[in-house]
Amino acid sequence: MIRIAILEHEKETKEIVFLLARVFRQNDWVFRHYFKASELARKMKEESYQIFIFDEMFRSPRMESVFVHDNPDAVFIYLCEDPLVTKGNDDRERIFYLGKNSLAAGLDSISQRLVSQSSQNDHYTLAYDGTHVNIPYQEIFYVEKIEKMVWFHTRKGVFHKRMNMSDLEKLFSPYGFLRVHVSYLVNRKHIRSWHKEDVELVTGDLVPLSRAQKRRLRQEKDVPVSGERV
Missing domain, CATH: 2.40.50.1020 (LytTr DNA-binding domain)
Known part of the structure; x- marks a missing residue:
C-alpha cells in the first residue's frame, strides 16, 4: 500500500488526487489531505507515508528538517508557480518540482519514477x-x-x-x-x-x-x- 500525504490548498489537492489515480491505477494507494503542517506532523506519529506532496510555501529549512530529513526513504513533490526557480540547484533524486499550471504534464513526466521509487518498501x-x-x-x-x-x-x-x-x-x-x-x-x-x-x-x-x-x-x-x- 502506497500512502500519500498532501499538504496543499483544496483546489490543487482535488486536481492532484485525480491525476494520481491515473498514475497508480495498477497499485494500491491511499491519500490524506492536510491544511496545516502541524496536523501532518502529529499524524506521522501513527502512520508512515511513501509520498509527500507540498505547496512550495512549505519548502523551508525548518520544514525540510521535520519532514524531508526525518523521512529519508520518502518521495517529495513540491507544487510551484515556477518549478525551475524553486528547484534551483537541488539535484536530489527523490525531490520533484512541478508547476501548478501544468500539473498533468508534470506528473506524467515523472509517473514511472514515482511508481518505482515509492514501491521500494518491497x-x-x-x-x-x-x-x-x-x-x-x-x-x-x-x-x-x-x-x-x-x-x-x-x-x-x-x-x-x-x-x-x-x-x-x-x-x-x-x-x-x-x-x-x-x-x-x-x-x-x-x-x-x-x-x-x-x-x-x-x-x-x-x-x-x-x-x-x-x-x-x-x-x-x-x-x-x-x-x-x-
Whole structure:
C-alpha cells in the first residue's frame, strides 16, 4: 500500500488526487489531505507515508528538517508557480518540482519514477552466511561488482553474493535503480547530485559514472543535463 500525504490548498489537492489515480491505477494507494503542517506532523506519529506532496510555501529549512530529513526513504513533490526557480540547484533524486499550471504534464513526466521509487518498501531476499536476510529496496544505497562477487551496500551493513550483474539490473530497475557503470547500480532515491565522472549519494559515497552509461541515461532522459555539475 502506497500512502500519500498532501499538504496543499483544496483546489490543487482535488486536481492532484485525480491525476494520481491515473498514475497508480495498477497499485494500491491511499491519500490524506492536510491544511496545516502541524496536523501532518502529529499524524506521522501513527502512520508512515511513501509520498509527500507540498505547496512550495512549505519548502523551508525548518520544514525540510521535520519532514524531508526525518523521512529519508520518502518521495517529495513540491507544487510551484515556477518549478525551475524553486528547484534551483537541488539535484536530489527523490525531490520533484512541478508547476501548478501544468500539473498533468508534470506528473506524467515523472509517473514511472514515482511508481518505482515509492514501491521500494518491497523486500529483496538475500542468502547470506546460511541465513536469509530481507532487505527493503529503499535501504540499499548501491550495488558494486568486484570480480565475481556482487556487494550490497545497505543500511544494515554490507553483504555479498555471487551473481550476474545484468540479471541484478533487470531485477532492480523496476524499483528505481540505475546502471551508472558496468560495475555499479545505484538507488536513484539516494542520489544527492550528479557530477562529471561520478554520482554522489546521500551517504557521501561517490560512485563512478562511466561515459557510456551517462550517454545511455541521457538518451533515456534519466540524467539531468542543465543541472549537472561538471
